[in-house]
Amino acid sequence: MTHRYGRFVSFLNVPISNESICLVDDDVSVLRGLSRLLRSVGLVNQIFSSPIQFIEYAKSHRVPVAVLDINMPEMNGLEVFKWLRSASMNSRVIFITGMNNPEAQATAIAQGAIAVFPKPCTDEAFLETIRAALADSRKYQE
Secondary structure, eight states, X not given: OEETTXXXXXXXXXXXXXXXXXXEOSOHHHHHHHHHHHHHTTOOEEEESSHXXXXXXXXXXXXXXXXXXXXXXXXXXXXXHHXXXXXXXXXXXXXXXXXXXXXXXXXXXXXXXXXXXXXXXOHHHHHHHHHHHHHHXXXXXX
């Protein structure tokens, strides 16, 4: 896993929120698994199997945290990230990927992603990063 902060800091004291974490992946089984994991700890989320559907949603909703797959057929995650950054600098992005592509992972971190996780990833590290991203996003609410 590539992580922007280099090491994990405990953010377990971040309060549960009704803000929706957006999950974007063309693999529905990954979406269901991540959604179930987030709900199990009280985190509200929206799932999108299409980056285009996500962009339509993001045009009219605040997106505190987005989890994007790097490789999707309609539009890759880096393109979605670029669009999201132009629409809202306050959104925090975490990438997930089933492909070992160090160049794409390095690009994601260089462009401001919080972390890049392989599929599958450990629940604990993923949840800790989600909570850190939510906390960071709250600092800069629009």
